Amino acid sequence: MSLRTGLAGLTGPQRFLLAGSFLIPLGSYAVLPFMSVLLHERLGMGLGTVGIVLATASLVQFSGGVVGGAVADRIGLRHTMVLALVIRTAGFAAFLPGLTHTAAAVAALFLVSCGAALYLPANKAYLVHSADASQRPLLLSTSGSALNAGIALGPLAAAPFVLDSSAGLFAAVTALFAAVTAGHALLPAESPAAAAGPPAAEPGATAPKTTVPVARRLGDRLLGPGALPFGITVLSLYVFMFFQHYLALYAVPRTSTAYYSLVLALYALLLVVAQPLVSDRVARLPYGHVLRLGFAAMATGMAALALGGHLAILVGSLLICCAETTLFLKNDLEALARSTRSPAVVFGRQRLAAGIGAFLSGTAGGGGYEMAERSGHTGLFWAAVALQCVALPPLLIATLRRMRSAHCARAARHPAATAATGRTGGNNSADTGV
Template sequence: MVWVLVVARAVNRIGAFTLPFLGVVLTVEFGASLSQTGLILALFGAATIPSRLLGGQLADRIGRRRTIVLGLAGCAVAQTWIAVSDQLWSAVLAALLLGLVFEIYEPPSQATIADVTEPVDRPAAYGLLGAAMAAAGVLAGLLAAALSHWGLRWLFIADALTCLACAVLVARALPADVRPTSEPTTTTTVWRDRRLLILLAGGTVFATMYMQLVIGLPLSLLEQGLPTSGTGFILAVSAVTLILAQRLLRVQRLDDFTSLTIGYALLAIGLIVSAFAETLTVYLLATVLWSLGELFLLTRYLTLASGLAPDHARGRYLAVFGLSWGIATAIAPLTVTWLLESFGPEGLWLSSAAVAVALAASQPWFRTRLAPA
């Protein structure tokens, strides 16, 4: 089942390069100002918060497979709407719809992996998912670079098609959903788990930094007069780095908090290099560094979150933890555009690096607070 989900998500990942370009599309294609673009992207991010919660509820109540298919189909509709819009107001409505369906498939996807693996094997399983998505990301980056020369709207058409392909694969290959045999706990019980809320706080800060990279890199290239196709090459280099590092670095042998500390240190170094980058070559060097940090960070947060959850509420636990990404997607556009307008790329990336250093230093505190009661 893990392999089926990994292949399906890899197919979806091949076309999932539109979010870094959404701000550029709003600015270039629809004439939105930098501040308007930041506000629209913030609204998109806010819309992903109920999307993630809905995905967790549906995953535990109607099943993983149905929820994944529903979310992917919704993304395909919204992506197509953005591509065919001819007015800014239409693109804004489409972006809001995309936010409302964007995270539905994440909780059931993550819960499915946790359902069929033992706790000790979950870092490797999530790492497999990350490696497969990185491999697909190589194609995604190159495809994005190619399609961006034809027109940025083609990126959204390609993403819509891969969403539909992923939905079909999941619907045909994943086992049928089975109704839960025990009464699930309520959402209120999930919100009373103190360790989950602490993990959510730390994950939100990390997710905000990550989304600042996703949103800020294309805008930084635009601010410095570098080609927008450079974002596609950055995505490709990031993916290649993750693939090679999966084999060279045996991160599964590290405990979760050591892995997080190393990851934040690498992320900080990459951000510092980004702060002083003036050419695409230097940005690509920075990409290698922060991508290595990403390798250490992403799978460990998922492992920690899934480990806190009881079996019958895993979808909702992962959904609540996943709110970190919705909150980050709402905050990051505002911080990115404000920092770029006020301090330029240097101020954006140096401030992010300072936060990464603080998070690396705080991991002993998180280790103590997240220890089993």
């Protein structure tokens, strides 16, 4: 399917959601990147406390995706999106009193984070719920492009107003979210079967009476077909967030603020343009090929950053952008294809995986960068990340394969329990390897 043909075939609700995928991050990132300024400089909060507040809010936003998926399964995709946007609108409105009251600002930040946790799994699930498998790559990649465009433009649009006209900025963002919420309320409700997970048992069917041990049920859940895309998403975000968190500290002293801004602009442009263009090809490639290409690009990009010159920083950043374009999309598509759960639950789990990866990166990165800086060879930090991009993917895959094999061997010794869970004892290499 060509890009033009695919875009021409979008439904009205899909077009609206793609527009919302731009407007929502545009409004959010007009405010959120300046939270440290608001909390520290305007409200006098200590930097250590600011870091804890922002890290906790990020963790809520990512890990809460699991709750968002469960809520969407219970009350429906459209209702969940509207509820989430009502919460986010209330959060941005609460920033108005938060300009002078610390507690109100912190509460507003957590309302916005909770709303995002609820919204994103339902949004992606609604976007693809009426689409066939061939349309999903284009829809998800175009949504990602719109989101990244909003993220890139939001801070630029807000920068002239955030310090001198903060109240007006927060009021404008609140009005934008109120309008987007009203638009979501007018979307048609998805059909009950459209976003459902596995089919229910036929009437009169009797489930086996075998009791399955808790550890066995947990193993089936953690080591099932979705284990690999979940684990790869954790790993992808883990290595990628080193780049997100520490490139500015590394690049600006070696180049300039203007050059760093140019690199970010080119990165955003490539990401926005390339994602829809390569989505169909990424979807057709085997998962193993995408993993090898994606992590190779990530490793090469990190190694280029270690050289530290103007060209090396530009080339390294663009290689990492290519890795982001392929890996993140393929992980979502693979998680959808392997799961029998509803899309909202799948996307919620993927958000959790991303949150775990980002948290691990934040935990390890600060100390690692500080050690490299003290040594006088900061490029070693990027070299170490490049080595992890090479070594960790095969290690993760091999570990999952061994754990899956051991779990299946235990299952084979208890065939009655296997029947009760509806799983076989064989080792499916498609689940655990590439």
